[in-house]
Amino acid sequence: MSEQTVFLYQPYEKHEQHSVLNLEAGEAQQLITEGKAVAVNLGDYGEYRKKAQAVHSDYKRAERKIKQSDNPLHTDEYKRYELDKAYQDYEQQTKALQAEWEQKRKEMQADARRKAARATVHISESDNQTAEQVASRIALNIAGASNAASLTEVVDRASQDVSYLSDAEKTALQSKLAGIISQIEGKADRYGVKVNANKIIQEAQDVRNMDLLAEKVADQLPSSIDVEYRTKNAVKRRRTSTVRGI
The missing domain is CATH 3.40.5 (Ribosomal Protein L9; domain 1)
Known part of the structure; x- marks a missing residue:
């Protein structure tokens, strides 16, 4: 799949x-x-994963060959030695790849931060006017909410209204939201109800400029590419602990 x-x-x-x-x-x-x-494309992450998986596959083939050898000269002691050697080679290669990926990941995140810092959303005077009017309308509706039910309805409507705005209008609105959220929280406390004001923020942050969002993507790049090695190593350690009676 x-x-x-x-x-x-x-x-x-x-x-x-x-x-x-x-x-x-x-x-x-x-x-x-x-x-x-x-x-989205996670850049070089996919290639590093493929390399790590290839190293793991090579190790599994070597392990299988050693274990299945019927050469009479390959004693149990010999096989243990060869298995340890194969694992050490596997571990060395995997750790080298992991170190490379960690460095590459840092570089990718730094590039993304630079891109996000320089990203711009052009905001016209018309965008500012629209944002100002939307903010004023929401604030007025909040002020007019006379009970918990009407406050919840106002917040839901505000979230929907913000979702209709353009990226530029949403960006202009973001600087005006702190007062609105405080106003909602104050009313919610007065009526003793929990209101999800965060949905308005989420809609305002739904600006679809991938240069602006590049850092958010890069921050979620996986930290490791050696999943198979980590699993194998954990099993190996458990077996060692069991043998030692720990």
């Missing part, structure tokens, strides 16, 4: 907004079609 890596523009199931996920291809494509996610 093929998978696809996507970046979430919006929360999905238990996953937060701006998460990077590996999903079944059909599921991923559905989210992309609905405008809730975009396909």
Whole structure:
């Protein structure tokens, strides 16, 4: 079953907004079609994973060959020696690849930070005016909310209104949200109710400029490429501990 890596523009199931996920291809494509996610490429990560997997496969072949040898000269002691040697070679190669990936990952994250820092969303006077009006309308509606139910309705409507804005209008609105969120929280405390004001922030942050979002993607690059080695090493350690009676 093929998978696809996507970046979430919006929360999905238990996953937060701006998460990077590996999903079944059909599921991923559905989210992309609905405008809730975009396909992303994790750069050199895939190549390093393939290299690590190839090293693991070579080790497994060598291990199998040693264990299955029926050469009478290959005593148990000889096989243990050869197995230890094969594992040491495997470990050395894997650790070298992991070190390379860690350095490459740092470089990719630094590049992404530079790209995000220099990314711009052009905001016109019209965008600012729209954001100002939207913020004023939301604030007025919050002020007019007379009970918990109406406050919840206002927040839901505000979230929906913000979702209709352009990237530039959302960016202009972001600087005006702190007061709105404080206003919502104050009303919620007064009515003794929990209101998810964060949904307004999520909609305002749903700006689909991948240069601006590059750092969020890079921060989620996997830290390791040696999954098979880690699993094998954990099993090896457990066996050693069992033999020693630990």
